[in-house]
Amino acid sequence: MNSKLETRNSKPKTFILSGYGLNCEEETKTAFELAGGNADIIHINDWNENKTIINDYQIFTVPGGFSYGDDTGSGNAMANKIRNHCWDELLKFISEDKLVLGICNGFQVLVNLGLLPAINNEYGKRSVALLHNTSARYVNRWINVKTTSEKCIFTKNIPRMFIPVAHGEGNFFAEDETLSQLKANNQIALQYIRVNDSTRREDGNLANGEFPFNPNGSLDDIAGICDTTGRVFGLMPHPERGMFFTQRPDWTLLKEKFKREKKELPEFSDGIEIFRNAVEYFQ
């Protein structure tokens, strides 16, 4: 059955996973609702008890957080838990025309599940990793990214975004061969870009590994990737923390600027577009 047809003209529903230290479920739910969708927060144990509940949803999201405190590697323990209990249901979900999003810890979970990058549709095979930041320390700061895949549903029509990262293990790694396949398949969806020294604005050029533009040492400045269909997407930055104008660290400055230019203050900021794209996919 085509889930697109099913939900056309109605709000698509998002399944947002929670539990065991995931912690961004509430703001992520708000993001999907503001983007025009519906969303439910479902605890992993409730999902285990009722595995087919996921069939009622069009978007599956693993939000940010600290599942199992990052012990044994960020995202690893939660991925184990999903694989042990709900793997078949999740694979079925992906085989349908539906969307999967992993933000930060959620990205780490998807990578450990092998749902990303799933080159050659080998869902379940781990082939990339998110290692410790080169600083070996948690980092929370605002960065600029540009979108670099025409495939990715979530980043459609978003040229660039100013959103924050907040993680200890976001250092994207893949072997050379995997990396070239990612490039060839158009699976690199987001890359960190630099801010021009003199203008203090991003100029579209890649960060080239340089801190703080690339905040974690990621290979090729990779901040997010999608699967070969573009429907499964994971990213280290947090779009839900950069969806309101007033979440931006520079909003008071922009407010002064807009006021003097007699412009209205916007309500939203870059991050909301990720969620709008997801919701619009079903409309």
Place this chain on the structure above:
Amino acid sequence: MPHRFEVISRHKETRAELRLNKLRSLGFVDVQRFYLLDCITISSDFSPSQLQTIADSLSNPVSQKIYIDEPFLPNEFTWAIEIGFHPGVTDNVGNTAREIILDLLNCHSERSEAKRNEVEESLSVYSSTLMLLDGFLSMGQVQKISEYFANSLIHSIRIKNRTSYRNGKGMGIHIPKVELKPHPQADEVNLTVSDEELLKIGKLGIVDRIDENGNEIRRGSLALDLDYLKTIQNYFKTLGRNPTDVELESLAQTWSEHCKHTIFAAQIDDIEDGIFKHYIKRATEEIRKAKGENDICVSVFHDNAGGIIFDENFVVTDKVETHNTPSALDPFGGAVTGILGVNRDTIGFGKGAKPILNRFGFCFGFPDDEQQLYRDKEKNNPLLLPKRIMEGVIEGVNVGGNCSGIPTPQGFLYFDERYKGKPLVFVGTVGLIPRTSRSERSEESPKSDNHSLIEKQTQVGDYIVMIGGRVGQDGIHGATFSSEALNEASPSTAVQIGDAITQKKLSDAIVKEARDLNLFNSITDNGAGGLSCSVAEMAKECGGCFVELEKVPTKYPNLPPWKIWISESQERMTLAIPKQKWKTFFDLMTRRGVEATIIGEFTNSGKCVVTFNGKEVMNVDLDFLHNGLPKKKLVSSNQQSAVSREQRAENTSITPLLHYSITPTGNSQLATRNSQFFQLLSHPNICSTEFVSQQYDHTVQGTTIISGLQGKGRVNGNASVIRPLFNSWKGVAVSQALYPHLTESNPYATAGITIDQAIRNLVAVGVSLNHIALLDNFCWCDPNNPERLFQLKETARGCYDFAVGFGTPFISGKDSMFNDFHGYNEQGNEVNISVLPTLLISSLGVVNDVRKCVTMDLKSEEDDIFLVGNNTKEIIPNISETISNCKVIEEAIDYEILSSSYAIGFGGIGIALTKMSIAGQLGIDVQLDEEFLFAETPSRFLVTVTKENVEQFSKIVTEKNVTATKLGRVLSFNKFSIKNLKNENVIETTVEELEITYKNTFLGF
């Protein structure tokens, strides 16, 4: 047979690289290679195929290689160091690995439930880190290295050289299992003894046993003085028996300074009701009365946190705790358990507030101070150096706060060498709670108090339920030992490591589910004193309790009853649950992975009764337990003799940097001024602490409005604002202030300027003075010293006067009285270090519309820069002037005519202008009275106003009868120029220069 896994990175391992760099920076330049391995040891036997499955689930094949029962054997290495945990220390990685293994086995096997339980019972899992080093190092050097990465209080260290590592097949298997001899009963403690013996019991603890040499081994200090012990002696005399160890330990916890705040409650001089009631509480009562309908307080002093009105449906709570002594011993563990502990104060407010913001404040010795001190004369027990303490504490709040998903935008670092003996670690949490439960709110009368979430009441017949972590030996005597100075005998069992995820599960289950389902009548935190304090405290609400200690889940068998009763093992809360709701509650907790256990029942017997395996081990009147302690009478003295002051100054050689305030040097030569200015800007109490702000997640929950770093230049601000509800524009603002360097000379003024600053910081970002509450934290020293008591009394008097003057009530507070160190220096000479008597005032405010908030960064060229308020040499704030100045700022922000604003503080106008300039990356051209360049005169603000708004701004200033002086203007380029009134250059530099100096001090931290 047990098994061991070793995991190593296939590629560049940044953690190993950083450790190697660290070693080189410590002088071990000879270390060539450094391998870092994460090891897991499991106690049970598994088949090879099972082991392979387990290995796959514990590692990542893309980035790691895992060795099963086979040591990693590189060619080039000389030494192997393995760091694991001592038996019984919380091992989070081990616990997660255990959960992974059990989940894996359970879902891939057809075993019966009984068999599963058997496997579960017998499986224990331990984590450790293995480091292999290559370099010509002596055993002594390797030991030194290991000590740098481990803390012997919590870690076990095993070292092997190359030969024994190779011959012995690697490190071998080491299982840190806790083995206790059974001790199934309570012991009677004979109190019919001499005063001398009584004192020994109070100071050194109950005799546990006599060792083979005939020496008494005691259980650790009860911190009970003779007065208290005599009272206890008499009480049990009237009962006609001796107390049990459970009873005596329980009384010691409940009566500790930590729990009962005996000094704040004691009569001091003619203040019969004690300084808490007389100054702090009375201030709040009077303010509330005076404010009448505009009273913002909802819950003050009696709950785990204080609460004020957020809006008609919600209450915002705040609590600031200290965790000084644990952090001195194990900085990381002390700080984690500190932040998680104060989170539980929030979860334990009313029927459970949701933590929405963490705050922190650290007072350390200077990080470049490398003079070693010792706890013992033999120099076997070294004190951790300030830098090590600082790194551990910062990391601890990082892990505790980040893992819990609570934003930590606001805090400070403050340095003085008098914090070298004992750091001060302040941790605070703000919470949000609906006034009534969800179902109730949707009904017609939203304000009905029928099912209030703010009030809680234990009912007779309710089950006593413990949820969260289990009880172990960790955290014995925390309450009593923080009621004493740090010395040789300070127990290491008081040290603990936090488990943020266990607590997060508990927090979510309570605050997001059980609370709104109305499944319990009361809840409180298990903090100091553990169950003994939480249960007895809740029992006050209904009049008694009955506890069966053997029902309490423990981490390992054979804990004696007294330890179960007083252990402060973390991540636990106690609830009162109506019998008919137990099943629903238990099912919910089980589904959320939270252990919940009935351990007894609340009664109205008037007694606290505890049994262990059916035998009564405690039976004490609740009234005696809570109110039996004799009131102290203390005498203070203002005899600040010249000699003792001089000695104090000599012992501590006060750093002069912050004393530039109000002391013009008379030398206006540009070069001198400039260098003085740059020195001040780079002072650790003024410079950038971005490295901390950046590693604390301040954007989680998506609520950020103003975070700890402001402007393009990322300057540390003094206040943070969040918007806790996505459907409302109301905000919560937090700030804090401290001026401990003034307490020695003028304690009364210290209270004034501290409160003044904490308030102005909030007003500057957009809070109305009418909606500000305060929290007080007194971290004092040597309270048996009458002079220290005098300073305490004077500071408290200042707190009363200024809180009442500003109309800002205290809603919660905490005091920590024994922040002293007694030990020895390298030469074996005695050293005593007391902290600066430190008053921290934390301020909490509510913003009506966060879209009007203002930051400190300069916004635009040609804006005018105004000083609001008068330059004076008075450090005691003029209350009415501060209020008028605040009203000007408030109104101007409300009309949205300020483009930036800042409450002048450390370093005066000079530093304020600098920070605004760096934050905005714009230069300035100003002229001011040079004499007041660095003056820390209270009451004042700096603001910038765009030309077209200057007229309106001036109107407000005139209306409020306030002085506002135009100092100059914002430039479009990077020149930073301050001239004196004679138009001579005082400071002339560039914003880049300033930024480099401002950010240089902690570069590389």
